[in-house]
Amino acid sequence: MNTSRAKALGAIIGIPVLVIAFTVAWAKNPPDLAHLFSAPTVCEKPLTYAIGSIDGRFGVGVVTLQEAVTAAEKLWENGTGFDLLSRDDNASLKINLVFDERQIKTIEEARFKAKLDQEHTLYQGLVAQYDTLVAVQEKRLDEYNASGALYDKRLTNYNTQVTHWNSAGGAPEKVYNEFAKERSDLERLQQELENERQELNQQNANINALTDKINMYASTFNKSVDSYNTTFTEEQFEQGQYTGTMINVFQFDDLSDLEIVLAHEFGHAFGIDHLSNPTAIMYYLMEKQDTERPELTAEDVAALRGVCRMENSTSRND
Numbered sequence: 001m002n003t004s005r006a007k008a009l010g011a012i013i014g015i016p017v018l019v020i021a022f023t024v025a026w027a028k029n030p031p032d033l034a035h036l037f038s039a040p041t042v043c044e045k046p047l048t049y050a051i052g053s054i055d056g057r058f059g060v061g062v063v064t065l066q067e068a069v070t071a072a073e074k075l076w077e078n079g080t081g082f083d084l085l086s087r088d089d090n091a092s093l094k095i096n097l098v099f100d101e102r103q104i105k106t107i108e109e110a111r112f113k114a115k116l117d118q119e120h121t122l123y124q125g126l127v128a129q130y131d132t133l134v135a136v137q138e139k140r141l142d143e144y145n146a147s148g149a150l151y152d153k154r155l156t157n158y159n160t161q162v163t164h165w166n167s168a169g170g171a172p173e174k175v176y177n178e179f180a181k182e183r184s185d186l187e188r189l190q191q192e193l194e195n196e197r198q199e200l201n202q203q204n205a206n207i208n209a210l211t212d213k214i215n216m217y218a219s220t221f222n223k224s225v226d227s228y229n230t231t232f233t234e235e236q237f238e239q240g241q242y243t244g245t246m247i248n249v250f251q252f253d254d255l256s257d258l259e260i261v262l263a264h265e266f267g268h269a270f271g272i273d274h275l276s277n278p279t280a281i282m283y284y285l286m287e288k289q290d291t292e293r294p295e296l297t298a299e300d301v302a303a304l305r306g307v308c309r310m311e312n313s314t315s316r317n318d
Helices: 062-080 101-167 173-231 255-270 298-308
Strands: 002-005 047-054 085-087 094-097 235-238 240-242 246-249
Touching (some): 047 062, 047 255, 062 094, 062 255, 062 298, 240 255, 255 298
Parallel strands (some): 047 094
Antiparallel strands (some): 002 235, 240 246
């Protein structure tokens, strides 16, 4: 079974959700399975298997592997009604977890991706801070402009009245005192507006500095994304393999992925080849199957009944 990596990331602005697609296929010259099976045997008598060797670097023990195997077993048995598989520690079919450069690269990629995700989260935090500062700044600027407009209106009215009374030879004492108070108020408002202007300019400088920080951070992050895309380029490699006496699993991302790989290889052990339905467990490409809630398609069930020559038969559990 082969798998492919096709996980290019975009730039930091609008970075896409990563979709990991895995191909499941035989090598170019797959072994002939026909001679390995007596047609009705798999449906008449459960295929026995044993847990073989587990490389500890996977971080998976016997119990966890057995849980994944059981999940793959139930996928076939619940979907068909046949009792297809049974664990027997003396069975000739061994299930092995073989650790090599494929899983090493998977681990490296997961770590790199986690680092990118963390950096992107920090970037989003900076952008959120920027958005908040800009929103507050725009509100303050609107209030500043409104206050400035009122100040200009009062100043214009004050100057008009002063000009009028000056041309009349002077204002009465009461009017003069009112002018003096208005002048004092205008001078106070002018100073408040000046203070606000300076604070607005300082905040603009702070926002611009944050903008530079965000842009520099984005540039650095995008270089990391380029490095990720260069390092983890699209490629194909065997994820799992059925040899007739062994099911070897070389790579998986998580336990859900492992269950699908095992279910697929069990299908080959039953004698099923690849199917044309993209959602089938036995489709060569693991892309459109629901890895969280996998289930057999009608094509998977029909293929099993086909190799058992029991298309019109009922299951042993009926």
